[in-house]
Amino acid sequence: MNRIENAFKNKKAFIAFLTAGDPTFDSSFENIMSAVKAGADLIEIGIPFSDPIAEGVVIQGADLRALKSGMTTDRAFELAKMVRKETEIPLVFMTYLNPVFKYGYDRFFAKCKEIGIDGLICPDMPFEEKDEADAFAKKHGISIISMIAPTSEERIKSIAESAEGFLYIVSSMGVTGVRSEIKTDLASIMESVKKYAKVPAAIGFGVSTTEQADKMARLSDGVIVGSAIVRIIEKFGEKSAPEIYKFVKSMTDAVHSI
Amino acid sequence: MNNGRYGDFGGQYIPETLMNEIHKLEEAYEHYSKDPDFIAELDKLNREYANRPSLLYYAEKMTKDLGGAKIYFKREDLNHTGSHKINNVLGQCLLAKKMGKTRIIAETGAGQHGVAAATAAALMDLECEIFMGKEDTVRQALNVYRMELLGAKVHPVTTGTMTLKDAVNEAMRDWSSRVDDTLYVLGSVMGPHPFPMMVRDFQSVISREAREQILEMEGKLPTAVMACVGGGSNAMGMFYNFINDKDVRLIGCEAAGRGVHTGETAATIATGSVGVFHGMKSLFCQNEYGQIAPVYSISAGLDYPGIGPEHAYLHSIGRAEYVPVTDDEAVGAFEYIARTEGIICAVESAHAVAHLMKIAPEMKKDDIIICCLSGRGDKDVAAIARYRGIDLHE
Numbered sequence: 001m002n003r004i005e006n007a008f009k010n011k012k013a014f015i016a017f018l019t020a021g022d023p024t025f026d027s028s029f030e031n032i033m034s035a036v037k038a039g040a041d042l043i044e045i046g047i048p049f050s051d052p053i054a055e056g057v058v059i060q061g062a063d064l065r066a067l068k069s070g071m072t073t074d075r076a077f078e079l080a081k082m083v084r085k086e087t088e089i090p091l092v093f094m095t096y097l098n099p100v101f102k103y104g105y106d107r108f109f110a111k112c113k114e115i116g117i118d119g120l121i122c123p124d125m126p127f128e129e130k131d132e133a134d135a136f137a138k139k140h141g142i143s144i145i146s147m148i149a150p151t152s153e154e155r156i157k158s159i160a161e162s163a164e165g166f167l168y169i170v171s172s173m174g175v176t177g178v179r180s181e182i183k184t185d186l187a188s189i190m191e192s193v194k195k196y197a198k199v200p201a202a203i204g205f206g207v208s209t210t211e212q213a214d215k216m217a218r219l220s221d222g223v224i225v226g227s228a229i230v231r232i233i234e235k236f237g238e239k240s241a242p243e244i245y246k247f248v249k250s251m252t253d254a255v256h257s258i
Numbered sequence: 259m260n261n262g263r264y265g266d267f268g269g270q271y272i273p274e275t276l277m278n279e280i281h282k283l284e285e286a287y288e289h290y291s292k293d294p295d296f297i298a299e300l301d302k303l304n305r306e307y308a309n310r311p312s313l314l315y316y317a318e319k320m321t322k323d324l325g326g327a328k329i330y331f332k333r334e335d336l337n338h339t340g341s342h343k344i345n346n347v348l349g350q351c352l353l354a355k356k357m358g359k360t361r362i363i364a365e366t367g368a369g370q371h372g373v374a375a376a377t378a379a380a381l382m383d384l385e386c387e388i389f390m391g392k393e394d395t396v397r398q399a400l401n402v403y404r405m406e407l408l409g410a411k412v413h414p415v416t417t418g419t420m421t422l423k424d425a426v427n428e429a430m431r432d433w434s435s436r437v438d439d440t441l442y443v444l445g446s447v448m449g450p451h452p453f454p455m456m457v458r459d460f461q462s463v464i465s466r467e468a469r470e471q472i473l474e475m476e477g478k479l480p481t482a483v484m485a486c487v488g489g490g491s492n493a494m495g496m497f498y499n500f501i502n503d504k505d506v507r508l509i510g511c512e513a514a515g516r517g518v519h520t521g522e523t524a525a526t527i528a529t530g531s532v533g534v535f536h537g538m539k540s541l542f543c544q545n546e547y548g549q550i551a552p553v554y555s556i557s558a559g560l561d562y563p564g565i566g567p568e569h570a571y572l573h574s575i576g577r578a579e580y581v582p583v584t585d586d587e588a589v590g591a592f593e594y595i596a597r598t599e600g601i602i603c604a605v606e607s608a609h610a611v612a613h614l615m616k617i618a619p620e621m622k623k624d625d626i627i628i629c630c631l632s633g634r635g636d637k638d639v640a641a642i643a644r645y646r647g648i649d650l651h652e
Contacts, residue, residue, distance in 0.1 A: 050549040051418065051535065053430045054273045060417060072547045097271055097534045102548030124271045124534070149275040151437065159274075173275060174435030 003090035003118050004143060004165045007041040008200040013166075013222030014039065014213070014252040015202055016229055017094060019046035019062035020079050021071025027238040028066075029082055034245040035229070036087050039252035042166075043083070044121065044224070047076045047095035054123035056177030058227040061234055073103050077111055084116040092119035092145060092165070097133070105136035112142045119143035119165040127159050148193060148201075149173075150184040160196035167193060167201040169220060178227050179206030186219050210254040217255045225251060262451020264571035270450040272430070272537045279437040284452045286357050291459065296356065303348045304463065307381070308338045310345075312464075314471035314628070319598050320618075327481060327621035329614065330628045332468050334492060335603055341633030342461060342492040343374035347443060349460035351378040354441040361385040361440045365429040367394055367422035367488070368559035368606065369401025370633055371445030376410035386410040389428040391421040394558045401637060419552045422488075422562045426536055446489025447566035450537030454566050461495025468628055469499050476626060482507035482617070485630035486609040487580065488524070488560035490569045492632035497578060507579065509617075510569060511609045513555035514582035524553035526565040527573055527580035533564075540567040556585040556645065559606040559633075587612040589645050592635065604633035605642065 007013045016035040021028050032043055048066035052059065080091055093112070100108050100122065112120070119142060125133060130144055137144050143165030148156055150173055160167060169189065171182045186203060193201050203216040204224030208231075213223045232247060233240045262268045270280060290296040304310040313333040321329045334342035347364075354362055362384050366372030372388040379386035388405055392414040395402050402412050418424040426449075433442040444453045447461070465483070472480055483500050485493035487510035500506040512525040523529055526541050533542040535550060543551040543563040553563045572578035588605055591612035596602050603611065607630070614629045621627070635642075643650050 051423065051427050053427050053536075054275075054434070056431075057417075067549065074547075098542075098544070098548040098550070100548075101534050102531075102544065102546070123273050124537070126270065126272060126274050126277050128277075129269055129271050147274045149273070149277075151275055151278045153278060155274075155278065170275060173437070175431050 003088065004042065007090050008166065008221050012217040012255045012258050013041040013200070013202060014248070014255045015042045015044060015204070015222055015224040016040040016248055017044040017046060017224065017226030018229060019048055019059070019066050020076040021048060021066035021069045022062040022230070022233055023065045023237050024069050025071065025075060025079060027240065029079055030241040031233065031244050032083050033086060034241040035248045036089050038245045038248035039256065040089070040248055041222070042090045042092065044092050044094045044226070045076065045080055047073055047093055047099055049096040049099055052096060054175055056175040056227060058178070058230050058234065059176050062230045073099050077115055080117055081115045090118045091116070092121055093117055094121040097122045097125045100133065105133050109136045109140040109142045113140040117142065119145050121145040121168060123147065127155065148189065150189070156189070156192045157196050160193050163197055163199050166199050167197055168224065169193065169201050169203045171203050171205040171207065171216065176205055176227050178208040178231065182206050182212065190219050210250055213251050213254050214258065217258050223255055262455065264568045265574060267538070267540050267567035267570040268451055268454060269539050270537060271534050271539065272450045273434055275434045276437065280450055283441070286353060287452050287456050290353055290356055296352065300349055300352055303352070304345070308344045308348060309336060310463065311467040312336055314468055314475065316475070317599050320595070323598060324615060324618040326619040326623065327625035327627045328623070329618055330472065330626065332464060332496065332628055332630045334464060335607070335631045335634035339374045339377050340636070341370040341374065341604065342464060342495060343371045343445060344377070345463055345495065346445065346457050346460040346491060347374040347378040350441065350443045350456070351382050351384060354384060354443070355382055357441065359384070359439055359441045362443045363387045363389065363429050363432055363440060364443045364445060365389050365422065365425035366445065367425070367561055368557065368637065369394070369398040369405070370559060372405050372410070372412070373401055373408070375443050376405040376408035379410065380408045388412045389415050389425040389432070391415050391419070391425050393420040394422065397558050397641065398637060422558070423550065446491040447494045447568060448489040448536060448538060448564060454538065454568055457491050458494045458498060458568060461491050462498040464492065464495035464630060465497065465499035468496070472626065472628060479503050479506055480628045481621065481625040482509055483628045484509035484511060484610050484614060486511045486560060486606045486632060487565060487569060488513065488562045488606065489564070490566040492630050494566060494568060496630040497572070501577065508572065508577065509613065510578055510580040511583045511613045512580055513557055513560035513609055514584045515554040515556070517584055518582045522554040523582070524555040524561050524563065525582040526563065528582045535564060538567045540570045541565050556588065556641065557605045557609065559604070560609065581613055583609040583612045589642060591615055592638070592642055601631065602635040602639070603631045604635045605638040607632045
């Protein structure tokens, strides 16, 4: 059984997103390890990008802080390697296509395999454009995680049928960020996802409270939380680890008790 | 065209949230671009509202002074709103109406596309919101007020470098939150398919007219056509109907800023490499890790770290040539054409004029150059004065 499948085994999964190098290399390592110790089932490590068009202001801020602290694709691999030494938790990279393209698809996925990264999420690589990267991802056994949005409609079938790892269900229109209310009819989206998908599906975008996490996890196989975690780092800087532990613990408790 | 690709360039690299909408736009454009009523309506707007056809003007004094090729200017600066941008926005706003949209959004650098979009929106009763880098709202304060007069709301963008690329980022973010009633009216031959094709088609009126006009005036095709290139819409419009005329040289003039070796440049072909950004695979100014580089040019309209995919393709197959032109050269040309021909052109267009001044003297007297004057330069007068160390107080 691969690591990603394991994350969803016999339970709802809590997925935490953190940006590599936010606000520094060392503190981002501590923050990731806090999330792991607090019971997160999968970690999305963001490789910062100068122009993250699918992110709201909170994660844009993380990208800027990380790039300022000297984070690069190579340094993100170093960070992931340190995390992998400590734990067998599934790790996926989340970044934009250009850093991956520029690194070279073959070289990027080979490095992922060498270090023990399980997947890649690229919000600007839709279904129609994923083949060129996917050929190399498959060669090295890395899953490209596909996204489904509230506007996907009849596209759900083809995306879900070919999905690997897990499916990332985008809860709302627009960009990432904390939302007070999620209005999309996720129940009907999940219904058609389940009809076609062979992999689990987790809901992300806008989830920040235990109540929302509970609600989203009941609708799906797991919950993805990014901006709410990054907001803690925005506030506590290099001293975020204990706060992240507390927050992730409350979220995993909520999700795992379903 | 196959699936929005120009060789390996182009494509649709955008978030899933926008994919269905972009497909709807593709279908709508496919339908209406062949619809005789749509074509007639757009043609009427071009003639009766935008002042088309634009003049092809023989610059006799410059021709004599430079002493080489015969010089013609395609006068897009004489269009309504003062630049070629009106050609594209009339087409896209008309399409937005046909698609049942009630709101448009647009990015703008110098403000020319923003002003044009706000104008077309006013004419066609569309709600209009413009995203403009905060830096540019300061450089082009007059254009901000102009857009507001036209009924548009202008959002100063404070993220990143606060210039054109950040305005595009913000417009894409806005669009992904609101597709139902909104069309993103992209201002250049860039972004995801179908924008590069659609904007090129709407701008190709420039070379369609110019080709007929030069044949009528000279009885032969030009030796070269040239234009400035940021994203590349006036250049694509100027090149398009000459691409199959293999003997006509196509020359794009990029903004080199303080020079291609200074790091303060926006010359994508000269300094960029292949990447995937803003929905397209093309050439971009970026670092070794694919982070998009800050770019610089005196011209806010050319201050963009990428170039349209069809230009990247024309460059890769050697069909078009691209040359860098510095701030200094552009300002010199801005002043020269004002003095010599009595034309104050946009500082963007002055980049093409500057290169024209280099190549015309080396050419023969029976050679012909057509240079696109993409816009008028009223908006740039204060910046040029500043560049020359003159402080204008009113």
